[in-house]
Amino acid sequence: MGETLNIALVGLGTVGAGVIRLVEENAALIARRAGKPIRICGITARDRAKDRGVDLSRYEWVDDMGEFATRADIDVVVELIGGADGPALTLAKECLSGGKAFVTANKAMVAHHGLDLAQRAETAGLAFKYEAAVAGGIPVIKGLREGAAANRLSRVYGILNGTCNFILSAMEKTGQDFAEVLAEAQARGFAEADPSFDIDGVDAAHKLSILAALAFGTQLDFDGIERSGIRKILSADIAQAAALGYRIRLIGMAELDGSNGDAQLFQRVHPYLVPMNHPLAHVEGSTNAVVAEGNFSGRLLFQGAGAGDGPTASAVVADLIDIARGEIGPAFSMPVRELDKVARAETGHRTGKCYLRFEVADRPGVLAEITAAMRDAGVSIESLIQKGRSPDGSVLVAMVTHEGPESAVAATLSALKGSPSLHADPLVVHILGD
Numbered sequence: 481m482g483e484t485l486n487i488a489l490v491g492l493g494t495v496g497a498g499v500i501r502l503v504e505e506n507a508a509l510i511a512r513r514a515g516k517p518i519r520i521c522g523i524t525a526r527d528r529a530k531d532r533g534v535d536l537s538r539y540e541w542v543d544d545m546g547e548f549a550t551r552a553d554i555d556v557v558v559e560l561i562g563g564a565d566g567p568a569l570t571l572a573k574e575c576l577s578g579g580k581a582f583v584t585a586n587k588a589m590v591a592h593h594g595l596d597l598a599q600r601a602e603t604a605g606l607a608f609k610y611e612a613a614v615a616g617g618i619p620v621i622k623g624l625r626e627g628a629a630a631n632r633l634s635r636v637y638g639i640l641n642g643t644c645n646f647i648l649s650a651m652e653k654t655g656q657d658f659a660e661v662l663a664e665a666q667a668r669g670f671a672e673a674d675p676s677f678d679i680d681g682v683d684a685a686h687k688l689s690i691l692a693a694l695a696f697g698t699q700l701d702f703d704g705i706e707r708s709g710i711r712k713i714l715s716a717d718i719a720q721a722a723a724l725g726y727r728i729r730l731i732g733m734a735e736l737d738g739s740n741g742d743a744q745l746f747q748r749v750h751p752y753l754v755p756m757n758h759p760l761a762h763v764e765g766s767t768n769a770v771v772a773e774g775n776f777s778g779r780l781l782f783q784g785a786g787a788g789d790g791p792t793a794s795a796v797v798a799d800l801i802d803i804a805r806g807e808i809g810p811a812f813s814m815p816v817r818e819l820d821k822v823a824r825a826e827t828g829h830r831t832g833k834c835y836l837r838f839e840v841a842d843r844p845g846v847l848a849e850i851t852a853a854m855r856d857a858g859v860s861i862e863s864l865i866q867k868g869r870s871p872d873g874s875v876l877v878a879m880v881t882h883e884g885p886e887s888a889v890a891a892t893l894s895a896l897k898g899s900p901s902l903h904a905d906p907l908v909v910h911i912l913g914d
Contacts, residue, residue, distance in 0.1 A: 484519045485804040488548040490571060491560030492525035495585055495612070497532040498793030499558065500539075510797065514804035518797070521553055525561075549574035556581040556607075556803055558796060564588035576600040576608065581808075583799045585612035585792055591686040591702045594693070595819070598811035607808045609799035614687045615640065615768040617791025618784040619798065624694045624772060625813045631774030636695040637733035640687040640749075642766030642786040643671050643678040644710050644730040648718070649764040652727065657715045670766065680709035681730065681749040688732035688747055693812050695772060696736050697819055698745055704824040705747040712907050713751060717837055720865055720878045721909075724835075726753035727761045731912065737825040744825035753835050753911040759783075760912070828887035833862070836889070837907040838877045842869050846901045847877060857891035859884060874903040880911070 489496050503510065503518055511517040523539045542548065548557045549571065557575045559582065561568050568589050575582045576597065584590065590597075590610045601608035611621045615638075624636070639645050643665065650661045662679070665671035677683050689702040710730050721728050731752040737744045754761040759781055763769045768786025773779050785791035812819060840846045847866070854861065860882040867876040881889065893906055 484517045485514065485555050485800060486519050486521045486553055487556045487558055487800060488522040488524075488542075488551075488554045489520060489558050489560065490524055490545045490548065491562070492523060492530075492532055492536075493560065494789040495792045495796065496523075496525070496560045497534045498789030499560075499796050500534045500536075502790075502793045502797050510801060514801040516804050518800055518804060522548060522551070524548075545571055546574055549578035549580060554580055556583060556800060558800070559584040559586060560796075562586050562588070564592045569593055572597050573600065576604055576606055579604065579606070581607040581609075581803050583607075583609045583612075583796060583803070585610070585796060587613040587683070587686040587690065591689045591700060594690065594700050594811065595816055599816045601811060602815060605808070607799075607803045608811045609802065610690070610811070611799050612792045612795035614690055615770055615782065616642075616784070616786040616788060617794045618768060618770065618782045618786065619795070620691070620770045620782040621694065622798070623780065623782055624691065625809070628772060628774050628777055628780060629813065631777050633695040633772055633774050635733070635735040635773045636691050636770065637731055637735075638770035638782075639729055639760055639763050639768055640684040640732045640770070640786070641678050641681075641730060642768055643675065644681075644684070645763065645768070646670050646766045647679070648710065648713070648728055648730065651713070651715055651718050652722070655715050655719070658711065658713055679711055681707045684730060684732045684749045685747075688734055688749060691732075691770065692734035692745065692747055693819065695734065696745065696822075697812075697814055698736075698822045699819045701745060701747065701822075701824065704745065705749060706827060707749045708751065709749075710751055712905075714837075714876075716867060716876055717835075717878070717907065717909070720837075721753050721835070723865070724753070724863065724880060725756050726835075726911070727756065728752070728909065729754050729760055729763070731760070736822070737830075743820075743822055745822040746825035746827065746830070748827070751909045753909055755912065758912060828885065828890065830886045831883055832886065832913055833883050833911040834881050834886075834889055835907075835909040835911060836879050836881065837909075838902060839874045839904040840877055841901050841903065842873060842875045843901075846875075849899065849901055850877065850896065853892045853895040854881075857888045857895065859888045859892050872903070
Protein backbone atom coordinates (compact mmCIF):
# COMPACT_ATOMS: atom_id res chain seq x y z
CA MET A 481 0.00 0.00 0.00
CA GLY A 482 1.10 3.49 -0.74
CA GLU A 483 0.23 6.86 0.73
CA THR A 484 -3.46 6.27 0.03
CA LEU A 485 -5.69 3.25 0.43
CA ASN A 486 -7.11 2.66 -3.04
CA ILE A 487 -10.41 0.81 -3.15
CA ALA A 488 -12.86 -0.51 -5.71
CA LEU A 489 -16.61 -0.66 -5.06
CA VAL A 490 -18.58 -3.56 -6.53
CA GLY A 491 -22.30 -2.95 -6.11
CA LEU A 492 -23.90 0.48 -5.94
CA GLY A 493 -27.19 -0.10 -4.18
CA THR A 494 -28.14 1.85 -1.09
CA VAL A 495 -25.08 0.67 0.83
CA GLY A 496 -22.64 1.30 -2.03
CA ALA A 497 -24.02 4.80 -2.52
CA GLY A 498 -23.78 5.27 1.24
CA VAL A 499 -20.10 4.32 1.19
CA ILE A 500 -19.44 6.92 -1.48
CA ARG A 501 -21.27 9.62 0.49
CA LEU A 502 -19.45 8.71 3.69
CA VAL A 503 -15.99 8.62 2.11
CA GLU A 504 -16.64 11.99 0.45
CA GLU A 505 -18.27 13.79 3.39
CA ASN A 506 -15.89 12.58 6.10
CA ALA A 507 -12.76 12.37 3.96
CA ALA A 508 -10.54 14.51 6.18
CA LEU A 509 -11.62 12.81 9.41
CA ILE A 510 -11.23 9.35 7.89
CA ALA A 511 -7.72 10.19 6.66
CA ARG A 512 -6.68 11.34 10.12
CA ARG A 513 -8.03 8.25 11.79
CA ALA A 514 -6.80 5.83 9.13
CA GLY A 515 -3.38 7.45 8.81
CA LYS A 516 -3.92 7.96 5.08
CA PRO A 517 -6.70 9.00 2.70
CA ILE A 518 -9.12 6.42 1.34
CA ARG A 519 -9.60 6.87 -2.39
CA ILE A 520 -12.22 5.23 -4.61
CA CYS A 521 -10.40 4.21 -7.78
CA GLY A 522 -13.08 2.17 -9.51
CA ILE A 523 -16.77 1.31 -9.35
CA THR A 524 -19.15 -1.10 -11.00
CA ALA A 525 -22.74 -2.32 -10.81
CA ARG A 526 -25.31 -3.99 -13.05
CA ASP A 527 -27.00 -0.80 -14.24
CA ARG A 528 -24.76 2.08 -15.18
CA ALA A 529 -27.63 4.47 -15.94
CA LYS A 530 -29.49 4.14 -12.66
CA ASP A 531 -29.77 7.29 -10.53
CA ARG A 532 -28.24 6.51 -7.14
CA GLY A 533 -28.39 9.98 -5.66
CA VAL A 534 -24.61 10.45 -5.77
CA ASP A 535 -22.32 11.88 -8.43
CA LEU A 536 -20.47 8.95 -10.05
CA SER A 537 -18.82 10.97 -12.79
CA ARG A 538 -15.57 11.42 -10.88
CA TYR A 539 -15.03 7.67 -10.55
CA GLU A 540 -13.85 5.20 -13.17
CA TRP A 541 -16.58 2.77 -14.22
CA VAL A 542 -15.47 -0.79 -15.02
CA ASP A 543 -17.83 -3.17 -16.79
CA ASP A 544 -16.02 -6.35 -15.74
CA MET A 545 -15.67 -6.45 -11.96
CA GLY A 546 -13.10 -9.22 -12.29
CA GLU A 547 -10.60 -6.58 -13.48
CA PHE A 548 -10.33 -5.29 -9.93
CA ALA A 549 -8.72 -8.54 -8.78
CA THR A 550 -5.60 -7.88 -10.88
CA ARG A 551 -5.33 -4.12 -11.19
CA ALA A 552 -2.10 -2.83 -9.69
CA ASP A 553 -3.68 0.40 -8.44
CA ILE A 554 -6.29 -1.33 -6.25
CA ASP A 555 -5.53 -2.32 -2.63
CA VAL A 556 -8.97 -3.38 -1.44
CA VAL A 557 -12.13 -4.59 -3.17
CA VAL A 558 -15.44 -3.91 -1.44
CA GLU A 559 -18.20 -6.36 -2.44
CA LEU A 560 -21.81 -5.22 -1.96
CA ILE A 561 -23.72 -7.32 -4.50
CA GLY A 562 -24.82 -10.16 -2.20
CA GLY A 563 -25.52 -13.84 -2.77
CA ALA A 564 -23.91 -16.84 -1.12
CA ASP A 565 -22.43 -18.12 -4.38
CA GLY A 566 -22.11 -16.93 -7.96
CA PRO A 567 -20.35 -13.69 -8.90
CA ALA A 568 -19.75 -12.55 -5.33
CA LEU A 569 -17.92 -15.73 -4.33
CA THR A 570 -15.95 -15.83 -7.57
CA LEU A 571 -14.87 -12.23 -7.03
CA ALA A 572 -13.82 -12.91 -3.44
CA LYS A 573 -11.62 -15.83 -4.45
CA GLU A 574 -10.09 -13.96 -7.38
CA CYS A 575 -9.30 -10.91 -5.24
CA LEU A 576 -7.66 -12.87 -2.43
CA SER A 577 -5.68 -14.87 -5.00
CA GLY A 578 -4.75 -11.64 -6.78
CA GLY A 579 -3.33 -9.93 -3.70
CA LYS A 580 -6.30 -7.71 -2.87
CA ALA A 581 -7.75 -7.32 0.59
CA PHE A 582 -11.48 -7.98 0.63
CA VAL A 583 -14.33 -6.29 2.49
CA THR A 584 -17.91 -7.52 2.26
CA ALA A 585 -21.38 -6.98 3.70
CA ASN A 586 -22.47 -10.38 2.38
CA LYS A 587 -23.60 -12.43 5.39
CA ALA A 588 -24.77 -15.38 3.26
CA MET A 589 -21.38 -15.76 1.60
CA VAL A 590 -19.54 -15.49 4.91
CA ALA A 591 -21.86 -18.01 6.59
CA HIS A 592 -21.43 -20.59 3.82
CA HIS A 593 -17.87 -19.94 2.60
CA GLY A 594 -16.22 -17.85 5.31
CA LEU A 595 -13.70 -20.48 6.40
CA ASP A 596 -12.42 -21.02 2.88
CA LEU A 597 -12.11 -17.29 2.28
CA ALA A 598 -10.47 -16.71 5.65
CA GLN A 599 -7.93 -19.45 4.88
CA ARG A 600 -7.16 -17.88 1.51
CA ALA A 601 -6.67 -14.50 3.18
CA GLU A 602 -4.35 -15.97 5.83
CA THR A 603 -2.28 -17.78 3.23
CA ALA A 604 -1.89 -14.58 1.24
CA GLY A 605 -1.34 -12.36 4.28
CA LEU A 606 -4.39 -10.25 3.39
CA ALA A 607 -7.34 -8.81 5.26
CA PHE A 608 -10.77 -10.41 4.93
CA LYS A 609 -13.31 -8.28 6.80
CA TYR A 610 -17.09 -8.37 7.11
CA GLU A 611 -18.23 -6.05 9.92
CA ALA A 612 -21.21 -4.91 7.82
CA ALA A 613 -22.45 -8.49 7.37
CA VAL A 614 -23.92 -8.69 10.88
CA ALA A 615 -26.15 -6.11 12.55
CA GLY A 616 -25.51 -3.21 10.18
CA GLY A 617 -23.76 -0.34 11.91
CA ILE A 618 -23.36 -2.07 15.28
CA PRO A 619 -19.66 -2.91 15.81
CA VAL A 620 -20.43 -6.37 17.15
CA ILE A 621 -17.85 -8.22 15.03
CA LYS A 622 -15.11 -5.95 16.27
CA GLY A 623 -16.55 -6.12 19.77
CA LEU A 624 -16.36 -9.92 19.89
CA ARG A 625 -13.13 -10.27 17.93
CA GLU A 626 -11.23 -7.57 19.82
CA GLY A 627 -13.07 -6.05 22.78
CA ALA A 628 -14.10 -9.38 24.30
CA ALA A 629 -11.07 -11.33 23.07
CA ALA A 630 -9.77 -12.13 26.57
CA ASN A 631 -13.06 -13.67 27.69
CA ARG A 632 -14.43 -17.17 27.54
CA LEU A 633 -17.86 -16.51 26.03
CA SER A 634 -20.59 -18.89 27.14
CA ARG A 635 -23.51 -17.57 25.12
CA VAL A 636 -24.25 -15.10 22.34
CA TYR A 637 -27.79 -14.21 21.31
CA GLY A 638 -29.93 -11.39 20.12
CA ILE A 639 -32.37 -9.76 17.74
CA LEU A 640 -30.64 -10.17 14.39
CA ASN A 641 -33.32 -9.28 11.83
CA GLY A 642 -34.85 -5.82 11.68
CA THR A 643 -37.78 -6.80 9.46
CA CYS A 644 -39.04 -9.39 11.95
CA ASN A 645 -38.55 -7.04 14.86
CA PHE A 646 -40.43 -4.29 13.03
CA ILE A 647 -43.35 -6.65 12.36
CA LEU A 648 -43.53 -7.95 15.93
CA SER A 649 -43.27 -4.44 17.37
CA ALA A 650 -46.05 -3.22 15.08
CA MET A 651 -48.25 -6.16 16.06
CA GLU A 652 -47.79 -5.15 19.71
CA LYS A 653 -48.77 -1.56 19.07
CA THR A 654 -51.68 -2.07 16.67
CA GLY A 655 -53.15 -5.41 17.66
CA GLN A 656 -53.12 -6.43 14.00
CA ASP A 657 -52.27 -9.94 12.87
CA PHE A 658 -49.07 -10.92 11.10
CA ALA A 659 -50.39 -10.83 7.52
CA GLU A 660 -51.76 -7.30 7.90
CA VAL A 661 -48.56 -5.91 9.38
CA LEU A 662 -46.41 -7.69 6.79
CA ALA A 663 -48.44 -6.15 3.95
CA GLU A 664 -48.00 -2.71 5.48
CA ALA A 665 -44.26 -3.27 5.96
CA GLN A 666 -43.95 -4.29 2.29
CA ALA A 667 -45.90 -1.22 1.16
CA ARG A 668 -43.55 1.02 3.18
CA GLY A 669 -40.40 -0.72 1.95
CA PHE A 670 -39.49 -2.30 5.30
CA ALA A 671 -39.99 -5.81 3.90
CA GLU A 672 -39.14 -7.37 0.56
CA ALA A 673 -41.79 -8.44 -1.96
CA ASP A 674 -40.69 -12.00 -1.13
CA PRO A 675 -40.05 -11.72 2.62
CA SER A 676 -39.29 -15.39 3.27
CA PHE A 677 -35.54 -14.81 3.71
CA ASP A 678 -36.35 -12.58 6.70
CA ILE A 679 -39.55 -13.94 8.22
CA ASP A 680 -38.47 -17.60 8.02
CA GLY A 681 -35.28 -16.87 9.95
CA VAL A 682 -32.72 -17.48 7.18
CA ASP A 683 -31.15 -14.02 7.43
CA ALA A 684 -30.87 -14.29 11.22
CA ALA A 685 -29.38 -17.78 10.90
CA HIS A 686 -26.64 -16.52 8.58
CA LYS A 687 -25.70 -13.89 11.14
CA LEU A 688 -25.92 -16.28 14.08
CA SER A 689 -23.53 -18.77 12.49
CA ILE A 690 -20.96 -16.00 12.09
CA LEU A 691 -21.39 -14.77 15.67
CA ALA A 692 -21.06 -18.31 17.03
CA ALA A 693 -17.78 -18.92 15.21
CA LEU A 694 -16.39 -15.65 16.54
CA ALA A 695 -17.65 -16.13 20.06
CA PHE A 696 -16.56 -19.71 20.61
CA GLY A 697 -13.65 -20.25 18.22
CA THR A 698 -15.58 -22.91 16.33
CA GLN A 699 -15.99 -23.63 12.65
CA LEU A 700 -18.99 -22.18 10.88
CA ASP A 701 -22.00 -24.50 10.87
CA PHE A 702 -24.98 -22.81 9.24
CA ASP A 703 -26.66 -26.14 8.51
CA GLY A 704 -26.59 -26.99 12.23
CA ILE A 705 -28.95 -24.16 13.15
CA GLU A 706 -32.43 -25.12 14.32
CA ARG A 707 -34.58 -22.52 12.58
CA SER A 708 -38.14 -21.26 12.78
CA GLY A 709 -39.61 -17.91 11.76
CA ILE A 710 -42.54 -15.73 12.79
CA ARG A 711 -45.25 -16.66 10.27
CA LYS A 712 -47.36 -18.47 12.88
CA ILE A 713 -47.40 -15.66 15.46
CA LEU A 714 -50.92 -14.33 16.04
CA SER A 715 -52.00 -11.06 17.60
CA ALA A 716 -53.52 -13.25 20.33
CA ASP A 717 -50.04 -14.63 21.11
CA ILE A 718 -48.70 -11.09 21.41
CA ALA A 719 -51.54 -10.21 23.81
CA GLN A 720 -51.10 -13.36 25.90
CA ALA A 721 -47.38 -12.75 26.16
CA ALA A 722 -47.98 -9.20 27.39
CA ALA A 723 -50.48 -10.43 29.96
CA LEU A 724 -47.88 -12.87 31.27
CA GLY A 725 -45.14 -10.21 31.42
CA TYR A 726 -43.30 -11.00 28.19
CA ARG A 727 -42.76 -9.74 24.66
CA ILE A 728 -42.24 -11.98 21.65
CA ARG A 729 -39.00 -11.51 19.75
CA LEU A 730 -37.26 -13.57 17.08
CA ILE A 731 -34.01 -14.53 18.81
CA GLY A 732 -30.89 -16.10 17.39
CA MET A 733 -29.07 -17.97 20.17
CA ALA A 734 -25.83 -19.93 20.29
CA GLU A 735 -23.96 -21.47 23.18
CA LEU A 736 -21.45 -24.18 23.90
CA ASP A 737 -23.28 -27.01 25.64
CA GLY A 738 -21.11 -29.23 27.82
CA SER A 739 -23.84 -31.15 29.62
CA ASN A 740 -23.03 -34.38 27.75
CA GLY A 741 -19.31 -34.27 28.48
CA ASP A 742 -17.60 -32.99 25.34
CA ALA A 743 -18.52 -29.50 24.22
CA GLN A 744 -21.32 -29.32 21.66
CA LEU A 745 -22.59 -26.32 19.76
CA PHE A 746 -26.22 -25.30 20.21
CA GLN A 747 -27.61 -22.87 17.61
CA ARG A 748 -31.25 -21.83 17.28
CA VAL A 749 -33.27 -19.10 15.56
CA HIS A 750 -36.75 -19.13 17.02
CA PRO A 751 -39.43 -16.84 18.46
CA TYR A 752 -38.91 -16.42 22.21
CA LEU A 753 -40.94 -14.94 25.02
CA VAL A 754 -38.58 -12.35 26.48
CA PRO A 755 -39.18 -11.17 30.07
CA MET A 756 -40.02 -7.49 30.40
CA ASN A 757 -36.99 -6.96 32.65
CA HIS A 758 -34.60 -8.16 29.94
CA PRO A 759 -33.04 -5.47 27.70
CA LEU A 760 -34.05 -7.32 24.51
CA ALA A 761 -37.74 -6.89 25.43
CA HIS A 762 -37.34 -3.15 24.85
CA VAL A 763 -35.68 -3.35 21.43
CA GLU A 764 -38.32 -2.10 19.02
CA GLY A 765 -38.77 -1.39 15.32
CA SER A 766 -35.96 -2.37 12.96
CA THR A 767 -33.28 -2.09 15.64
CA ASN A 768 -30.88 -5.00 16.19
CA ALA A 769 -29.28 -6.01 19.47
CA VAL A 770 -26.72 -8.65 20.41
CA VAL A 771 -25.91 -9.93 23.90
CA ALA A 772 -22.65 -11.71 24.68
CA GLU A 773 -21.87 -13.25 28.06
CA GLY A 774 -18.22 -13.43 29.06
CA ASN A 775 -16.69 -15.02 32.13
CA PHE A 776 -14.90 -11.79 33.10
CA SER A 777 -16.76 -9.09 31.18
CA GLY A 778 -20.20 -10.25 32.24
CA ARG A 779 -23.14 -9.42 30.01
CA LEU A 780 -22.31 -7.15 27.04
CA LEU A 781 -25.07 -5.51 25.01
CA PHE A 782 -24.54 -4.19 21.48
CA GLN A 783 -27.52 -2.29 20.11
CA GLY A 784 -28.26 -0.02 17.17
CA ALA A 785 -29.44 0.21 13.59
CA GLY A 786 -29.27 -3.21 11.97
CA ALA A 787 -29.55 -2.05 8.37
CA GLY A 788 -29.79 1.03 6.17
CA ASP A 789 -27.36 2.82 3.93
CA GLY A 790 -25.74 4.98 6.62
CA PRO A 791 -25.16 2.40 9.37
CA THR A 792 -24.04 -0.34 6.99
CA ALA A 793 -21.75 2.03 5.07
CA SER A 794 -20.27 3.06 8.42
CA ALA A 795 -19.36 -0.57 9.12
CA VAL A 796 -17.81 -1.00 5.66
CA VAL A 797 -15.63 2.10 6.04
CA ALA A 798 -14.63 1.06 9.57
CA ASP A 799 -13.15 -2.09 8.02
CA LEU A 800 -11.32 0.01 5.44
CA ILE A 801 -9.85 2.20 8.18
CA ASP A 802 -8.56 -0.91 9.95
CA ILE A 803 -6.91 -2.10 6.75
CA ALA A 804 -5.34 1.32 6.17
CA ARG A 805 -3.86 1.09 9.67
CA GLY A 806 -2.36 -2.29 8.81
CA GLU A 807 -4.73 -4.20 11.09
CA ILE A 808 -5.26 -7.51 9.36
CA GLY A 809 -5.60 -10.32 11.89
CA PRO A 810 -7.50 -13.58 11.42
CA ALA A 811 -11.07 -13.17 10.24
CA PHE A 812 -12.55 -15.34 13.00
CA SER A 813 -10.43 -14.21 15.96
CA MET A 814 -7.90 -17.00 15.52
CA PRO A 815 -6.30 -18.79 12.58
CA VAL A 816 -8.61 -21.15 10.71
CA ARG A 817 -6.53 -24.16 11.74
CA GLU A 818 -7.24 -23.31 15.39
CA LEU A 819 -11.03 -23.24 15.00
CA ASP A 820 -12.65 -26.25 16.62
CA LYS A 821 -14.98 -28.55 14.74
CA VAL A 822 -17.67 -29.08 17.36
CA ALA A 823 -20.53 -31.56 17.24
CA ARG A 824 -24.07 -30.23 17.12
CA ALA A 825 -25.92 -30.25 20.41
CA GLU A 826 -29.08 -32.30 20.69
CA THR A 827 -31.89 -30.07 21.92
CA GLY A 828 -34.06 -32.68 23.61
CA HIS A 829 -32.17 -32.66 26.91
CA ARG A 830 -32.26 -28.86 27.18
CA THR A 831 -34.52 -27.60 29.93
CA GLY A 832 -36.65 -24.49 30.14
CA LYS A 833 -40.14 -23.07 30.15
CA CYS A 834 -42.19 -22.62 27.03
CA TYR A 835 -45.42 -21.13 25.76
CA LEU A 836 -47.78 -23.50 23.93
CA ARG A 837 -50.73 -22.35 21.87
CA PHE A 838 -53.40 -24.65 20.46
CA GLU A 839 -56.28 -23.80 18.12
CA VAL A 840 -58.87 -26.45 18.95
CA ALA A 841 -62.43 -27.52 18.26
CA ASP A 842 -65.04 -26.07 20.61
CA ARG A 843 -66.36 -29.28 22.12
CA PRO A 844 -66.18 -31.11 25.46
CA GLY A 845 -63.08 -33.18 26.20
CA VAL A 846 -60.59 -31.33 24.00
CA LEU A 847 -58.76 -29.67 26.87
CA ALA A 848 -58.67 -32.99 28.71
CA GLU A 849 -57.08 -34.60 25.63
CA ILE A 850 -54.32 -31.97 25.56
CA THR A 851 -53.61 -32.07 29.27
CA ALA A 852 -53.57 -35.89 29.24
CA ALA A 853 -50.91 -35.85 26.52
CA MET A 854 -48.89 -33.37 28.57
CA ARG A 855 -49.29 -35.47 31.71
CA ASP A 856 -48.15 -38.62 29.93
CA ALA A 857 -45.08 -36.80 28.57
CA GLY A 858 -44.24 -35.29 31.95
CA VAL A 859 -45.03 -31.67 31.08
CA SER A 860 -46.32 -29.58 33.98
CA ILE A 861 -48.59 -26.57 33.37
CA GLU A 862 -47.80 -23.33 35.17
CA SER A 863 -50.66 -21.25 33.74
CA LEU A 864 -53.46 -21.71 31.22
CA ILE A 865 -55.67 -19.26 29.33
CA GLN A 866 -58.63 -20.23 27.15
CA LYS A 867 -60.11 -17.63 24.81
CA GLY A 868 -63.65 -17.58 23.37
CA ARG A 869 -64.72 -18.99 20.05
CA SER A 870 -63.30 -17.35 16.91
CA PRO A 871 -65.34 -16.80 13.71
CA ASP A 872 -64.14 -20.15 12.29
CA GLY A 873 -65.46 -21.99 15.34
CA SER A 874 -62.09 -22.73 16.94
CA VAL A 875 -61.00 -21.89 20.47
CA LEU A 876 -57.54 -20.69 21.39
CA VAL A 877 -55.90 -22.42 24.34
CA ALA A 878 -52.58 -21.01 25.54
CA MET A 879 -50.42 -22.22 28.37
CA VAL A 880 -47.02 -21.76 29.93
CA THR A 881 -45.19 -24.83 31.17
CA HIS A 882 -43.05 -25.23 34.24
CA GLU A 883 -39.36 -25.72 33.54
CA GLY A 884 -38.67 -29.10 32.05
CA PRO A 885 -36.92 -30.93 29.21
CA GLU A 886 -37.73 -29.88 25.66
CA SER A 887 -38.00 -33.55 24.77
CA ALA A 888 -41.14 -33.75 26.91
CA VAL A 889 -42.80 -30.94 24.97
CA ALA A 890 -41.84 -32.67 21.72
CA ALA A 891 -43.39 -35.90 23.01
CA THR A 892 -46.61 -34.04 23.81
CA LEU A 893 -46.89 -32.65 20.31
CA SER A 894 -46.09 -36.03 18.80
CA ALA A 895 -48.90 -37.63 20.80
CA LEU A 896 -51.37 -34.98 19.60
CA LYS A 897 -50.28 -35.06 15.97
CA GLY A 898 -53.18 -35.81 13.67
CA SER A 899 -55.79 -35.28 16.36
CA PRO A 900 -59.11 -34.08 14.87
CA SER A 901 -59.41 -31.79 17.89
CA LEU A 902 -56.61 -29.54 16.57
CA HIS A 903 -57.52 -27.04 13.85
CA ALA A 904 -53.88 -26.06 13.22
CA ASP A 905 -50.39 -27.11 14.18
CA PRO A 906 -49.58 -26.03 17.75
CA LEU A 907 -47.19 -23.13 18.29
CA VAL A 908 -44.21 -23.58 20.59
CA VAL A 909 -42.37 -20.48 21.76
CA HIS A 910 -39.47 -20.94 24.15
CA ILE A 911 -39.09 -18.57 27.09
CA LEU A 912 -35.76 -16.77 27.37
CA GLY A 913 -34.10 -17.58 30.67
CA ASP A 914 -31.38 -15.77 32.58
